[in-house]
Amino acid sequence: MKSLAELQAIRDRARAQVSLRENSDNSIRVLVGMATCGIAAGARPVLTTMVDEVAKRQLNNVVVTQTGCIGICQFEPVVEVVTPDGEKTTYVKMTPEKALRVVNDHLVNGNVVTEYTIGANT
Amino acid sequence: MRELSLNVMDVAQNSITAGASLIEIRVEEDRKKGELVIYIIDNGKGMSEEQVQRVIDPFYTTRTTRKVGLGVPLFKMEAEMTGGDFSIQSKLGEGTQVRARFLTSHVDMIPLGNIDDTIVLLISCNPDRDFRFVHQVDGAKLELDTRQLREILGEDVPLNTPDVVQWIKGYLQEQMEELLQQGGAST
Ligand SMILES: Nc1ncnc2c1ncn2[C@@H]1O[C@H](COP(=O)(O)OP(=O)(O)O)[C@@H](O)[C@H]1O
Ligand code: FES
Ligand SMILES: [Mg+2]
Numbered sequence: 001m002k003s004l005a006e007l008q009a010i011r012d013r014a015r016a017q018v019s020l021r022e023n024s025d026n027s028i029r030v031l032v033g034m035a036t037c038g039i040a041a042g043a044r045p046v047l048t049t050m051v052d053e054v055a056k057r058q059l060n061n062v063v064v065t066q067t068g069c070i071g072i073c074q075f076e077p078v079v080e081v082v083t084p085d086g087e088k089t090t091y092v093k094m095t096p097e098k099a100l101r102v103v104n105d106h107l108v109n110g111n112v113v114t115e116y117t118i119g120a121n122t
Numbered sequence: 123m124r125e126l127s128l129n130v131m132d133v134a135q136n137s138i139t140a141g142a143s144l145i146e147i148r149v150e151e152d153r154k155k156g157e158l159v160i161y162i163i164d165n166g167k168g169m170s171e172e173q174v175q176r177v178i179d180p181f182y183t184t185r186t187t188r189k190v191g192l193g194v195p196l197f198k199m200e201a202e203m204t205g206g207d208f209s210i211q212s213k214l215g216e217g218t219q220v221r222a223r224f225l226t227s228h229v230d231m232i233p234l235g236n237i238d239d240t241i242v243l244l245i246s247c248n249p250d251r252d253f254r255f256v257h258q259v260d261g262a263k264l265e266l267d268t269r270q271l272r273e274i275l276g277e278d279v280p281l282n283t284p285d286v287v288q289w290i291k292g293y294l295q296e297q298m299e300e301l302l303q304q305g306g307a308s309t
Binding site: 002004006007008010011013014015034035036037039040044045047048051054055058063064065066068 | 123128131132135139191192193196239240242243246247248271274275276278279282283284285286287288289292293296
């Protein structure tokens with residue numbers, strides 16, 4: 001049974017780790033487009049996969065969040081990855097499987113998955 | 123949409139854009155009556171009466187980048203297709219309530235789908251806002267209020283901490299299982 005006591009324990013652990021967490025200037029930002037068209041095209045499972053995988057691998061330097069209209073409906077679901085140096089990669093027509101690969105190759109190992117980028121799909 | 127919970131994700135996004143600090147999502151299933159009612163209630167900037175009138179018309183949107191807003195009209199159409207109904211009540215400066223009622227036995231009924239995924243993502247992607255989620259099935263209900271979680275977590279542990287997100291997910295799942303047992307027993 002998930003109890004509030006368990007949540008307290010999570011809090012205490014998180015507090016102890018606060019110093020380990022990188023500050024936001026050094027973090028990689030992952031933005032998943034969640035406009036009506038993105039959601040209809042399957043953005044929610046992509047976002048769920050990203051959130052879960054980043055949690056599972058304890059990637060404390062990655063922030064996953066949703067964003068609105070990216071303006072390219074025909075390429076939805078769209079995921080943008082922004083690295084600390086300001087470099088932005090736009091992944092298009094994403095699926096949960098592709099999301100896993102982006103986490104592994106790009107977020108963990110720093111290699112852009114070129115075949116999923118907008119450049120390779122136009 | 124393939125699931126109504128995806129519409130909820132989309133419509134709640136309007137509340138976020140409207141600057142809401144508190145968003146309440148209520149899902150009320152009455153299996154005997156064959157009825158499902160979904161509410162999305164926010165304390166965002168609200169709309170004038172005239173704006174509300176035009177929001178349900180697909181050629182209305184205040185956004186400048188695109189002319190057509192489809193989220194609300196789509197949700198409305200999905201409710202009406204089942205013989206249900208749809209309403210928006212809004213007041214400038216106070217907030218908005220969207221209500222959609224579905225008749226679940228209709229052939230055009232779209233399943234609710236994974237509402238927990240929607241709630242978990244809304245919370246984890248908007249850790250600075252509060253969400254209240256109520257899911258009622260027949261007589262039984264589950265509730266999750268991020269203001270309560272925040273009280274336990276304190277100010278230094280955000281709601282999007284991965285372990286917290288996983289806890290919320292597990293909590294909703296367990297509560298739902300329990301709720302279905304209770305609800306199932308009463309029918
Ligand atoms: N909860 C709300 N609070 C304030 N304004 C809203 C709300 N919901 C919808 N609106 C207004 O209605 C418009 C249309 O919404 P929608 O149909 O979802 O299309 P879109 O979000 O793509 O513009 C929004 O752009 C916004 O101006
Ligand atoms: S409406 Fe499709 S990307 Fe904006
Ligand atoms: Mg919208």
